[in-house]
Amino acid sequence: MSMSGAIDQNEFRSALGAFATGVTIVTATDKAQGDVGVTANSFNSVSLDPPMVLWSLARKSSSLPVFEAADHFAVHVLASDQEALSNRFARGTSAEKFAGLEFERGAGGSPLLTGTAARFECRMAYRYDGGDHVIFVGQVEAFERSDRPALLFHSGRYALAARRAANLEQAQPEAATADRFGEDFLGYLLGRAHYQAYGRIRPVLERLELSLVDHFALSVLGLRGPADIQEINALIGYTGYRFDPAVASDLEKRDLVVPVDHGKLELSEAGRRKFLEAAAAAKAIEDEMLEILDPSEADLLRHLLKRVIHGTDPGLPRLWLEDGSAG
Ligand SMILES: Cc1cc2nc3c(=O)[nH]c(=O)nc-3n(C[C@H](O)[C@H](O)[C@H](O)COP(=O)(O)O)c2cc1C
Known part of the structure:
Protein backbone atom coordinates (compact mmCIF):
# COMPACT_ATOMS: atom_id res chain seq x y z
CA MET A 1 0.00 0.00 0.00
CA ALA A 161 -3.18 17.32 31.27
CA ALA A 162 -4.30 20.64 32.69
CA ARG A 163 -7.92 21.57 33.16
CA ARG A 164 -8.75 25.02 31.83
CA ALA A 165 -10.24 27.05 34.64
CA ALA A 166 -13.33 28.74 33.21
CA ASN A 167 -13.33 31.53 35.79
CA LEU A 168 -9.83 32.87 35.11
CA GLU A 169 -9.92 35.96 32.96
CA GLN A 170 -7.90 35.71 29.79
CA ALA A 171 -4.90 37.99 29.83
CA GLN A 172 -5.30 41.22 27.93
CA PRO A 173 -3.42 40.89 24.64
CA GLU A 174 -1.25 43.91 25.38
CA ALA A 175 -0.29 42.44 28.75
CA ALA A 176 1.32 39.48 27.04
CA THR A 177 3.90 41.48 25.16
CA ALA A 178 7.41 40.95 26.43
CA ASP A 179 8.20 44.61 27.00
CA ARG A 180 5.35 45.21 29.46
CA PHE A 181 4.63 44.05 32.94
CA GLY A 182 1.14 42.65 33.11
CA GLU A 183 -0.97 40.14 34.90
CA ASP A 184 0.71 37.36 32.92
CA PHE A 185 4.21 38.45 33.90
CA LEU A 186 5.80 35.24 35.21
CA GLY A 187 7.70 36.99 37.98
CA TYR A 188 4.44 38.39 39.30
CA LEU A 189 2.63 35.03 39.04
CA LEU A 190 5.41 33.01 40.68
CA GLY A 191 5.94 35.63 43.39
CA ARG A 192 2.29 36.18 44.13
CA ALA A 193 1.51 32.44 44.19
CA HIS A 194 4.41 31.89 46.60
CA TYR A 195 3.75 34.81 48.92
CA GLN A 196 -0.01 34.39 48.90
CA ALA A 197 0.09 30.66 49.67
CA TYR A 198 3.18 30.42 51.87
CA GLY A 199 2.92 33.90 53.39
CA ARG A 200 0.47 32.31 55.79
CA ILE A 201 3.36 30.48 57.42
CA ARG A 202 4.73 33.78 58.74
CA PRO A 203 2.30 34.13 61.69
CA VAL A 204 3.15 30.53 62.63
CA LEU A 205 6.87 31.37 62.59
CA GLU A 206 6.21 34.52 64.64
CA ARG A 207 4.38 32.48 67.25
CA LEU A 208 7.32 30.04 67.28
CA GLU A 209 9.68 33.05 67.58
CA LEU A 210 11.56 31.97 64.45
CA SER A 211 12.93 34.30 61.79
CA LEU A 212 12.80 33.07 58.20
CA VAL A 213 16.47 32.16 58.27
CA ASP A 214 16.02 30.32 61.62
CA HIS A 215 13.19 28.41 59.97
CA PHE A 216 15.29 27.55 56.88
CA ALA A 217 18.19 26.33 59.04
CA LEU A 218 15.96 24.25 61.35
CA SER A 219 14.26 22.77 58.26
CA VAL A 220 17.62 21.70 56.77
CA LEU A 221 18.69 20.12 60.08
CA GLY A 222 15.27 18.50 60.52
CA LEU A 223 15.18 17.06 57.01
CA ARG A 224 18.84 16.07 56.58
CA GLY A 225 20.26 15.62 60.07
CA PRO A 226 23.46 17.27 61.37
CA ALA A 227 25.13 19.85 59.07
CA ASP A 228 27.70 22.62 59.44
CA ILE A 229 27.13 26.30 58.70
CA GLN A 230 28.63 26.03 55.21
CA GLU A 231 26.40 23.05 54.28
CA ILE A 232 23.32 24.83 55.61
CA ASN A 233 24.21 27.94 53.59
CA ALA A 234 24.69 25.89 50.43
CA LEU A 235 21.26 24.32 50.88
CA ILE A 236 19.37 27.53 51.65
CA GLY A 237 21.38 29.56 49.12
CA TYR A 238 18.44 29.61 46.68
CA THR A 239 16.46 31.79 49.13
CA GLY A 240 19.02 34.60 49.09
CA TYR A 241 19.25 34.40 52.90
CA ARG A 242 22.49 33.62 54.77
CA PHE A 243 22.87 31.58 57.92
CA ASP A 244 25.58 33.60 59.72
CA PRO A 245 27.63 32.27 62.65
CA ALA A 246 25.82 34.89 64.78
CA VAL A 247 22.43 33.35 63.90
CA ALA A 248 23.87 29.91 64.66
CA SER A 249 25.09 30.91 68.11
CA ASP A 250 21.76 32.62 68.81
CA LEU A 251 19.93 29.36 67.98
CA GLU A 252 22.40 27.55 70.23
CA LYS A 253 21.79 30.02 73.10
CA ARG A 254 18.06 29.51 72.69
CA ASP A 255 18.69 25.78 73.00
CA LEU A 256 17.22 25.02 69.56
CA VAL A 257 20.42 23.52 68.12
CA VAL A 258 23.34 21.77 69.75
CA PRO A 259 26.89 21.44 68.42
CA VAL A 260 28.03 17.92 67.56
CA ASP A 261 31.27 16.59 66.01
CA HIS A 262 33.19 18.33 63.21
CA GLY A 263 31.57 21.73 63.70
CA LYS A 264 28.16 20.34 62.79
CA LEU A 265 24.91 21.41 64.40
CA GLU A 266 21.98 19.19 65.32
CA LEU A 267 18.40 19.94 66.37
CA SER A 268 17.74 19.87 70.12
CA GLU A 269 14.44 18.46 71.39
CA ALA A 270 12.99 21.99 71.50
CA GLY A 271 14.38 22.70 68.01
CA ARG A 272 12.79 19.52 66.66
CA ARG A 273 9.41 20.48 68.13
CA LYS A 274 9.55 23.89 66.40
CA PHE A 275 10.71 22.29 63.13
CA LEU A 276 7.80 19.82 63.25
CA GLU A 277 5.26 22.55 64.03
CA ALA A 278 6.45 24.72 61.13
CA ALA A 279 6.53 21.65 58.84
CA ALA A 280 2.95 20.80 59.83
CA ALA A 281 1.87 24.37 58.96
CA ALA A 282 3.61 24.11 55.57
CA LYS A 283 1.93 20.75 54.95
CA ALA A 284 -1.47 22.23 55.82
CA ILE A 285 -0.89 24.98 53.23
CA GLU A 286 0.03 22.33 50.66
CA ASP A 287 -3.17 20.42 51.48
CA GLU A 288 -5.19 23.59 50.88
CA MET A 289 -3.49 24.05 47.51
CA LEU A 290 -4.30 20.45 46.62
CA GLU A 291 -7.96 21.27 47.20
CA ILE A 292 -7.75 24.02 44.55
CA LEU A 293 -5.92 21.78 42.05
CA ASP A 294 -7.00 18.32 40.98
CA PRO A 295 -4.32 15.57 41.02
CA SER A 296 -3.40 16.03 37.34
CA GLU A 297 -3.04 19.80 37.77
CA ALA A 298 -0.90 19.42 40.88
CA ASP A 299 1.24 16.98 38.88
CA LEU A 300 1.55 19.50 36.04
CA LEU A 301 2.35 22.41 38.36
CA ARG A 302 5.12 20.40 40.06
CA HIS A 303 6.48 19.41 36.65
CA LEU A 304 6.54 23.00 35.36
CA LEU A 305 8.06 24.41 38.54
CA LYS A 306 10.77 21.73 38.44
CA ARG A 307 11.55 22.76 34.87
CA VAL A 308 11.86 26.40 35.92
CA ILE A 309 14.05 25.41 38.91
CA HIS A 310 16.20 23.16 36.72
CA GLY A 311 16.48 25.75 33.96
CA THR A 312 17.61 28.51 36.34
CA ASP A 313 19.74 26.39 38.72
CA PRO A 314 23.25 27.85 39.13
CA GLY A 315 24.40 24.45 40.44
CA LEU A 316 23.15 24.59 44.02
CA PRO A 317 23.05 21.31 45.97
CA ARG A 318 19.68 19.62 46.18
CA LEU A 319 17.75 19.45 49.43
CA TRP A 320 15.78 16.44 48.19
CA LEU A 321 17.17 13.25 46.71
CA GLU A 322 15.77 11.43 43.65
CA ASP A 323 13.60 9.16 45.80
CA GLY A 324 11.89 12.16 47.40
CA SER A 325 13.68 11.82 50.74
CA ALA A 326 15.93 14.52 52.15
CA GLY A 327 19.64 13.94 51.57
C1 LIG B 1 2.82 6.94 22.22
C2 LIG B 1 2.84 5.82 21.23
C3 LIG B 1 1.69 5.46 20.56
C4 LIG B 1 1.67 4.42 19.65
N1 LIG B 1 0.51 4.08 19.05
C5 LIG B 1 0.46 3.05 18.19
C6 LIG B 1 -0.78 2.63 17.60
O1 LIG B 1 -1.83 3.19 17.87
N2 LIG B 1 -0.76 1.59 16.75
C7 LIG B 1 0.39 0.92 16.44
O2 LIG B 1 0.36 -0.02 15.66
N3 LIG B 1 1.59 1.28 16.99
C8 LIG B 1 1.64 2.32 17.86
N4 LIG B 1 2.82 2.68 18.45
C9 LIG B 1 4.04 1.92 18.13
C10 LIG B 1 4.01 0.57 18.83
O3 LIG B 1 3.86 0.68 20.22
C11 LIG B 1 5.25 -0.27 18.57
O4 LIG B 1 5.53 -0.24 17.21
C12 LIG B 1 4.90 -1.66 19.05
O5 LIG B 1 5.39 -1.88 20.35
C13 LIG B 1 5.27 -2.70 18.10
O6 LIG B 1 5.39 -3.89 18.81
P1 LIG B 1 5.37 -5.28 18.13
O7 LIG B 1 6.07 -5.17 16.79
O8 LIG B 1 6.09 -6.14 19.14
O9 LIG B 1 3.94 -5.67 17.96
C14 LIG B 1 2.86 3.71 19.37
C15 LIG B 1 4.03 4.06 20.06
C16 LIG B 1 4.03 5.10 20.97
C17 LIG B 1 5.29 5.45 21.71
Whole structure:
Protein backbone atom coordinates (compact mmCIF):
# COMPACT_ATOMS: atom_id res chain seq x y z
CA MET A 1 0.00 0.00 0.00
CA SER A 2 1.48 3.36 -0.99
CA MET A 3 0.73 6.95 0.05
CA SER A 4 -1.20 9.12 -2.36
CA GLY A 5 1.34 11.21 -4.27
CA ALA A 6 -0.18 14.46 -3.05
CA ILE A 7 0.36 13.68 0.64
CA ASP A 8 3.71 13.97 2.36
CA GLN A 9 3.87 11.21 4.98
CA ASN A 10 5.87 13.22 7.52
CA GLU A 11 3.55 16.23 7.19
CA PHE A 12 0.57 13.90 7.55
CA ARG A 13 2.01 12.35 10.74
CA SER A 14 2.74 15.78 12.11
CA ALA A 15 -0.80 16.98 11.36
CA LEU A 16 -2.23 13.87 13.07
CA GLY A 17 -0.03 14.69 16.07
CA ALA A 18 -2.02 17.91 16.55
CA PHE A 19 -4.77 15.68 17.93
CA ALA A 20 -3.91 15.15 21.63
CA THR A 21 -4.58 11.64 22.92
CA GLY A 22 -4.03 9.53 25.99
CA VAL A 23 -1.61 6.62 25.84
CA THR A 24 -2.69 2.99 26.18
CA ILE A 25 -1.06 -0.40 26.27
CA VAL A 26 -3.21 -3.11 24.67
CA THR A 27 -2.50 -6.69 25.71
CA ALA A 28 -3.73 -10.10 24.61
CA THR A 29 -2.63 -13.70 24.82
CA ASP A 30 -2.65 -16.79 22.70
CA LYS A 31 -2.09 -20.36 23.85
CA ALA A 32 0.53 -21.09 21.21
CA GLN A 33 2.12 -17.65 20.77
CA GLY A 34 2.04 -16.34 24.34
CA ASP A 35 1.46 -12.81 25.71
CA VAL A 36 1.66 -9.65 23.62
CA GLY A 37 1.34 -5.96 24.46
CA VAL A 38 1.71 -2.79 22.39
CA THR A 39 1.68 0.89 23.21
CA ALA A 40 -1.12 2.50 21.22
CA ASN A 41 -2.57 5.99 21.12
CA SER A 42 -5.10 5.07 18.41
CA PHE A 43 -7.55 4.02 21.14
CA ASN A 44 -10.98 5.63 21.09
CA SER A 45 -14.46 5.19 22.46
CA VAL A 46 -17.09 3.95 19.98
CA SER A 47 -20.39 3.13 21.63
CA LEU A 48 -21.93 3.52 25.06
CA ASP A 49 -24.68 0.93 24.58
CA PRO A 50 -23.37 -1.63 23.95
CA PRO A 51 -20.07 -0.43 25.46
CA MET A 52 -17.49 -0.55 22.67
CA VAL A 53 -13.99 0.77 22.05
CA LEU A 54 -11.53 0.60 19.16
CA TRP A 55 -7.84 0.88 18.41
CA SER A 56 -5.64 0.11 15.43
CA LEU A 57 -2.44 -1.86 15.03
CA ALA A 58 0.15 -1.60 12.26
CA ARG A 59 0.15 -4.60 9.94
CA LYS A 60 3.90 -4.82 10.36
CA SER A 61 3.55 -5.27 14.13
CA SER A 62 4.97 -8.60 15.29
CA SER A 63 2.03 -8.87 17.72
CA LEU A 64 -0.53 -8.84 14.92
CA PRO A 65 -0.97 -12.66 14.66
CA VAL A 66 -1.94 -12.82 18.33
CA PHE A 67 -4.47 -9.97 18.04
CA GLU A 68 -5.81 -11.61 14.85
CA ALA A 69 -6.37 -14.86 16.74
CA ALA A 70 -7.36 -13.55 20.18
CA ASP A 71 -10.96 -13.55 21.36
CA HIS A 72 -10.17 -10.93 24.05
CA PHE A 73 -7.88 -7.97 24.65
CA ALA A 74 -7.29 -5.54 27.51
CA VAL A 75 -6.73 -1.78 27.10
CA HIS A 76 -4.75 0.02 29.80
CA VAL A 77 -5.05 3.81 29.89
CA LEU A 78 -1.69 4.85 31.29
CA ALA A 79 -1.21 7.14 34.28
CA SER A 80 1.10 10.16 34.10
CA ASP A 81 3.87 8.28 35.94
CA GLN A 82 3.86 5.37 33.45
CA GLU A 83 5.95 6.89 30.67
CA ALA A 84 8.64 4.22 31.15
CA LEU A 85 6.00 1.49 30.80
CA SER A 86 4.76 3.14 27.60
CA ASN A 87 8.30 3.12 26.17
CA ARG A 88 8.83 -0.47 27.26
CA PHE A 89 5.77 -1.61 25.23
CA ALA A 90 6.73 0.46 22.19
CA ARG A 91 9.88 -1.51 21.37
CA GLY A 92 11.57 -4.87 21.78
CA THR A 93 10.24 -8.40 21.75
CA SER A 94 7.17 -9.54 23.67
CA ALA A 95 9.44 -11.39 26.09
CA GLU A 96 11.41 -8.18 26.77
CA LYS A 97 8.22 -6.17 27.21
CA PHE A 98 6.90 -8.45 29.95
CA ALA A 99 10.25 -9.37 31.55
CA GLY A 100 10.08 -8.86 35.32
CA LEU A 101 6.61 -7.27 35.20
CA GLU A 102 4.02 -8.42 37.67
CA PHE A 103 0.57 -8.73 36.16
CA GLU A 104 -2.78 -10.39 36.68
CA ARG A 105 -4.97 -12.14 34.10
CA GLY A 106 -8.24 -10.72 32.82
CA ALA A 107 -10.98 -11.90 30.47
CA GLY A 108 -9.64 -14.48 27.99
CA GLY A 109 -6.33 -14.55 29.90
CA SER A 110 -5.19 -11.09 28.70
CA PRO A 111 -2.35 -9.73 30.85
CA LEU A 112 -3.66 -6.99 33.20
CA LEU A 113 -1.11 -4.32 34.17
CA THR A 114 -1.52 -2.30 37.36
CA GLY A 115 -1.16 1.36 38.36
CA THR A 116 -3.12 2.59 35.34
CA ALA A 117 -5.63 5.45 35.09
CA ALA A 118 -8.27 3.09 33.63
CA ARG A 119 -8.49 -0.43 32.28
CA PHE A 120 -10.96 -2.06 29.87
CA GLU A 121 -11.32 -5.82 29.41
CA CYS A 122 -12.81 -6.45 25.98
CA ARG A 123 -14.21 -9.27 23.90
CA MET A 124 -13.02 -8.95 20.30
CA ALA A 125 -16.16 -7.85 18.43
CA TYR A 126 -14.96 -6.81 14.95
CA ARG A 127 -11.78 -6.52 12.92
CA TYR A 128 -11.64 -4.11 9.99
CA ASP A 129 -9.13 -3.38 7.31
CA GLY A 130 -7.57 0.03 7.96
CA GLY A 131 -4.97 0.51 5.22
CA ASP A 132 -1.57 -0.32 6.68
CA HIS A 133 -3.31 -0.89 10.06
CA VAL A 134 -5.97 -3.30 11.30
CA ILE A 135 -8.81 -1.79 13.33
CA PHE A 136 -9.97 -3.78 16.33
CA VAL A 137 -13.34 -3.10 17.93
CA GLY A 138 -13.92 -4.58 21.36
CA GLN A 139 -17.03 -4.96 23.46
CA VAL A 140 -16.19 -3.98 27.02
CA GLU A 141 -16.96 -6.74 29.52
CA ALA A 142 -15.37 -5.11 32.57
CA PHE A 143 -13.56 -1.89 33.35
CA GLU A 144 -11.83 -0.07 36.19
CA ARG A 145 -11.11 3.60 36.78
CA SER A 146 -8.68 5.18 39.25
CA ASP A 147 -8.19 8.87 40.01
CA ARG A 148 -4.57 8.75 38.79
CA PRO A 149 -3.84 11.56 36.32
CA ALA A 150 -3.53 10.30 32.73
CA LEU A 151 -0.44 10.38 30.54
CA LEU A 152 -1.04 12.30 27.30
CA PHE A 153 0.60 12.26 23.88
CA HIS A 154 0.68 15.36 21.68
CA SER A 155 2.84 16.38 18.70
CA GLY A 156 4.96 13.27 19.08
CA ARG A 157 5.73 13.89 22.76
CA TYR A 158 4.40 12.87 26.13
CA ALA A 159 2.39 15.56 27.86
CA LEU A 160 0.43 16.20 31.04
CA ALA A 161 -3.18 17.32 31.27
CA ALA A 162 -4.30 20.64 32.69
CA ARG A 163 -7.92 21.57 33.16
CA ARG A 164 -8.75 25.02 31.83
CA ALA A 165 -10.24 27.05 34.64
CA ALA A 166 -13.33 28.74 33.21
CA ASN A 167 -13.33 31.53 35.79
CA LEU A 168 -9.83 32.87 35.11
CA GLU A 169 -9.92 35.96 32.96
CA GLN A 170 -7.90 35.71 29.79
CA ALA A 171 -4.90 37.99 29.83
CA GLN A 172 -5.30 41.22 27.93
CA PRO A 173 -3.42 40.89 24.64
CA GLU A 174 -1.25 43.91 25.38
CA ALA A 175 -0.29 42.44 28.75
CA ALA A 176 1.32 39.48 27.04
CA THR A 177 3.90 41.48 25.16
CA ALA A 178 7.41 40.95 26.43
CA ASP A 179 8.20 44.61 27.00
CA ARG A 180 5.35 45.21 29.46
CA PHE A 181 4.63 44.05 32.94
CA GLY A 182 1.14 42.65 33.11
CA GLU A 183 -0.97 40.14 34.90
CA ASP A 184 0.71 37.36 32.92
CA PHE A 185 4.21 38.45 33.90
CA LEU A 186 5.80 35.24 35.21
CA GLY A 187 7.70 36.99 37.98
CA TYR A 188 4.44 38.39 39.30
CA LEU A 189 2.63 35.03 39.04
CA LEU A 190 5.41 33.01 40.68
CA GLY A 191 5.94 35.63 43.39
CA ARG A 192 2.29 36.18 44.13
CA ALA A 193 1.51 32.44 44.19
CA HIS A 194 4.41 31.89 46.60
CA TYR A 195 3.75 34.81 48.92
CA GLN A 196 -0.01 34.39 48.90
CA ALA A 197 0.09 30.66 49.67
CA TYR A 198 3.18 30.42 51.87
CA GLY A 199 2.92 33.90 53.39
CA ARG A 200 0.47 32.31 55.79
CA ILE A 201 3.36 30.48 57.42
CA ARG A 202 4.73 33.78 58.74
CA PRO A 203 2.30 34.13 61.69
CA VAL A 204 3.15 30.53 62.63
CA LEU A 205 6.87 31.37 62.59
CA GLU A 206 6.21 34.52 64.64
CA ARG A 207 4.38 32.48 67.25
CA LEU A 208 7.32 30.04 67.28
CA GLU A 209 9.68 33.05 67.58
CA LEU A 210 11.56 31.97 64.45
CA SER A 211 12.93 34.30 61.79
CA LEU A 212 12.80 33.07 58.20
CA VAL A 213 16.47 32.16 58.27
CA ASP A 214 16.02 30.32 61.62
CA HIS A 215 13.19 28.41 59.97
CA PHE A 216 15.29 27.55 56.88
CA ALA A 217 18.19 26.33 59.04
CA LEU A 218 15.96 24.25 61.35
CA SER A 219 14.26 22.77 58.26
CA VAL A 220 17.62 21.70 56.77
CA LEU A 221 18.69 20.12 60.08
CA GLY A 222 15.27 18.50 60.52
CA LEU A 223 15.18 17.06 57.01
CA ARG A 224 18.84 16.07 56.58
CA GLY A 225 20.26 15.62 60.07
CA PRO A 226 23.46 17.27 61.37
CA ALA A 227 25.13 19.85 59.07
CA ASP A 228 27.70 22.62 59.44
CA ILE A 229 27.13 26.30 58.70
CA GLN A 230 28.63 26.03 55.21
CA GLU A 231 26.40 23.05 54.28
CA ILE A 232 23.32 24.83 55.61
CA ASN A 233 24.21 27.94 53.59
CA ALA A 234 24.69 25.89 50.43
CA LEU A 235 21.26 24.32 50.88
CA ILE A 236 19.37 27.53 51.65
CA GLY A 237 21.38 29.56 49.12
CA TYR A 238 18.44 29.61 46.68
CA THR A 239 16.46 31.79 49.13
CA GLY A 240 19.02 34.60 49.09
CA TYR A 241 19.25 34.40 52.90
CA ARG A 242 22.49 33.62 54.77
CA PHE A 243 22.87 31.58 57.92
CA ASP A 244 25.58 33.60 59.72
CA PRO A 245 27.63 32.27 62.65
CA ALA A 246 25.82 34.89 64.78
CA VAL A 247 22.43 33.35 63.90
CA ALA A 248 23.87 29.91 64.66
CA SER A 249 25.09 30.91 68.11
CA ASP A 250 21.76 32.62 68.81
CA LEU A 251 19.93 29.36 67.98
CA GLU A 252 22.40 27.55 70.23
CA LYS A 253 21.79 30.02 73.10
CA ARG A 254 18.06 29.51 72.69
CA ASP A 255 18.69 25.78 73.00
CA LEU A 256 17.22 25.02 69.56
CA VAL A 257 20.42 23.52 68.12
CA VAL A 258 23.34 21.77 69.75
CA PRO A 259 26.89 21.44 68.42
CA VAL A 260 28.03 17.92 67.56
CA ASP A 261 31.27 16.59 66.01
CA HIS A 262 33.19 18.33 63.21
CA GLY A 263 31.57 21.73 63.70
CA LYS A 264 28.16 20.34 62.79
CA LEU A 265 24.91 21.41 64.40
CA GLU A 266 21.98 19.19 65.32
CA LEU A 267 18.40 19.94 66.37
CA SER A 268 17.74 19.87 70.12
CA GLU A 269 14.44 18.46 71.39
CA ALA A 270 12.99 21.99 71.50
CA GLY A 271 14.38 22.70 68.01
CA ARG A 272 12.79 19.52 66.66
CA ARG A 273 9.41 20.48 68.13
CA LYS A 274 9.55 23.89 66.40
CA PHE A 275 10.71 22.29 63.13
CA LEU A 276 7.80 19.82 63.25
CA GLU A 277 5.26 22.55 64.03
CA ALA A 278 6.45 24.72 61.13
CA ALA A 279 6.53 21.65 58.84
CA ALA A 280 2.95 20.80 59.83
CA ALA A 281 1.87 24.37 58.96
CA ALA A 282 3.61 24.11 55.57
CA LYS A 283 1.93 20.75 54.95
CA ALA A 284 -1.47 22.23 55.82
CA ILE A 285 -0.89 24.98 53.23
CA GLU A 286 0.03 22.33 50.66
CA ASP A 287 -3.17 20.42 51.48
CA GLU A 288 -5.19 23.59 50.88
CA MET A 289 -3.49 24.05 47.51
CA LEU A 290 -4.30 20.45 46.62
CA GLU A 291 -7.96 21.27 47.20
CA ILE A 292 -7.75 24.02 44.55
CA LEU A 293 -5.92 21.78 42.05
CA ASP A 294 -7.00 18.32 40.98
CA PRO A 295 -4.32 15.57 41.02
CA SER A 296 -3.40 16.03 37.34
CA GLU A 297 -3.04 19.80 37.77
CA ALA A 298 -0.90 19.42 40.88
CA ASP A 299 1.24 16.98 38.88
CA LEU A 300 1.55 19.50 36.04
CA LEU A 301 2.35 22.41 38.36
CA ARG A 302 5.12 20.40 40.06
CA HIS A 303 6.48 19.41 36.65
CA LEU A 304 6.54 23.00 35.36
CA LEU A 305 8.06 24.41 38.54
CA LYS A 306 10.77 21.73 38.44
CA ARG A 307 11.55 22.76 34.87
CA VAL A 308 11.86 26.40 35.92
CA ILE A 309 14.05 25.41 38.91
CA HIS A 310 16.20 23.16 36.72
CA GLY A 311 16.48 25.75 33.96
CA THR A 312 17.61 28.51 36.34
CA ASP A 313 19.74 26.39 38.72
CA PRO A 314 23.25 27.85 39.13
CA GLY A 315 24.40 24.45 40.44
CA LEU A 316 23.15 24.59 44.02
CA PRO A 317 23.05 21.31 45.97
CA ARG A 318 19.68 19.62 46.18
CA LEU A 319 17.75 19.45 49.43
CA TRP A 320 15.78 16.44 48.19
CA LEU A 321 17.17 13.25 46.71
CA GLU A 322 15.77 11.43 43.65
CA ASP A 323 13.60 9.16 45.80
CA GLY A 324 11.89 12.16 47.40
CA SER A 325 13.68 11.82 50.74
CA ALA A 326 15.93 14.52 52.15
CA GLY A 327 19.64 13.94 51.57
C1 LIG B 1 2.82 6.94 22.22
C2 LIG B 1 2.84 5.82 21.23
C3 LIG B 1 1.69 5.46 20.56
C4 LIG B 1 1.67 4.42 19.65
N1 LIG B 1 0.51 4.08 19.05
C5 LIG B 1 0.46 3.05 18.19
C6 LIG B 1 -0.78 2.63 17.60
O1 LIG B 1 -1.83 3.19 17.87
N2 LIG B 1 -0.76 1.59 16.75
C7 LIG B 1 0.39 0.92 16.44
O2 LIG B 1 0.36 -0.02 15.66
N3 LIG B 1 1.59 1.28 16.99
C8 LIG B 1 1.64 2.32 17.86
N4 LIG B 1 2.82 2.68 18.45
C9 LIG B 1 4.04 1.92 18.13
C10 LIG B 1 4.01 0.57 18.83
O3 LIG B 1 3.86 0.68 20.22
C11 LIG B 1 5.25 -0.27 18.57
O4 LIG B 1 5.53 -0.24 17.21
C12 LIG B 1 4.90 -1.66 19.05
O5 LIG B 1 5.39 -1.88 20.35
C13 LIG B 1 5.27 -2.70 18.10
O6 LIG B 1 5.39 -3.89 18.81
P1 LIG B 1 5.37 -5.28 18.13
O7 LIG B 1 6.07 -5.17 16.79
O8 LIG B 1 6.09 -6.14 19.14
O9 LIG B 1 3.94 -5.67 17.96
C14 LIG B 1 2.86 3.71 19.37
C15 LIG B 1 4.03 4.06 20.06
C16 LIG B 1 4.03 5.10 20.97
C17 LIG B 1 5.29 5.45 21.71
